[in-house]
Amino acid sequence: MSARYARLQLADGAFYARAEGDSYELLSSAPWEDGVKDTGRRVKKDDAIYLPPSDASKVVAIGQNYAKHAAEMGKPIPVEPLIFMKPKTALNAHGAAILLPPASQEVHHEAELALVIGKKLTRVTEEEAAAAIFGVTCFNDVTARDVQKREIQHTRAKSYDTFACCGPELVTGIPFDDLRVVCRLNGAVKQDGRTSDMVHSPAKLVAFISNVMTLLPGDVVSTGTPSGVGPIVAGDIVEVEIENVGVLRNVVTR
Template sequence: MKIVRFEHEGNIKFGVLQGEHINVLNGDVFGEYQISKEILSLANVKLLSPCVISKAVCVGLNYHGHAKEMNLELPVQPLFFLKPSSALNHPGGNIEYPSISQDVHYEAELAIVIKKLAKKVKAEEAEGYILGYTCANDVTARDIQKMDGQWTRAKSFDTFLPLGPCIETEIDASNINIKLYLNDQLKQSSNTGDLIFKVPEIVARVSEVMTLYPGDVILTGTPSGVGPMQVGDTVTVEIEGIGRLSNIVV
């Protein structure tokens, strides 16, 4: 099931995406809900980020291929960092190029969407805390990242966390293709089978440190092929079984 969050006639709602139509949901997608009889055309709504986050937890250096291209040793434990809720961006939203950076990069990522409060979750129980998965772009001001020596400022600019277009609730995230296109040119292409730390362990490791709330996301890392974007570029993350997330750099 593909859950979308959208705006229609000034109201924000959730629905189930069915091709070019949306079946509107009544209730709480993180709790109890029902599929209503109201059906809207996808063309008549504005898609929003599929969830509202309290935080985004990101895993750095989590693909074997990315570690190899960076000439870095494989991490022995997951490396976490945060992106603030103010960085959240929507499908089709503009990525704002900061005036203080000269080197902004794309990073295609699979994002885990948390279903219920998660604290000290065991890896074997992690699936029960996951609502589904969505596409993410961990936009990064690479020059600032290198200058600062830590990642908060470089990762946290407004609009630097596009999410969407939907939350796919019925997918095996252990073996799906992930790609990124820059102006229709393929730049990243990998499979989640190349992840160093798999989804259950990631959820367990994060939740032993911090409480995760419904709607929070965990970005699972980016594959090889990261690179720069320029003003005017269109960047598209495509994940098998989920969909395509496109944004324009302005």
């Protein structure tokens, strides 16, 4: 059965919560943890202050996982998943600002489907990986493209504070092998793809990563972006919409 979760900031701390109609029921712990309980406290959705939907220990992202995006970057389709990491400090919530860094004059949006891991994974099979994906959410893999072009690896270009936009909700119990992924910039569609166009499937990505590093409950795996990436500037409003998942919205500032 499908369910929706969020992570909210309240005056007395951060709480995971389950969507119930026009409200959120606050939970005692992360929804993937054993023994999680309702607290009896509710917050109206209209009053919600969102945090990234998982307090992840790390974000593992995937490069060139859509053939058309690889082509627009002038890169070959990777035989194996091309993985890189974004730090926990880059995580950014729905409704928060994307802060353009002074070091970059060309920052791009990248709309993506992100997976949230529900259990500890080390060297697992694709079948085990698929069973351990707790849910999915919207993700914007914001990238300093000019920095990326100057360097061999992705770390600096992908790791600036606010460059891992995620949320607003984490959705469980839905198929995600063929969902529409759209990015709108100030209302105009810039990216429009489907998760069925991925080169490497979500289960393959998670299994592959688990054979490199241990994935912990709550870790985020972002699965790559369709073609159509492009620049964002101060004052822009960027939206990532994924079919049956939701809309992630951020304003751009410098």
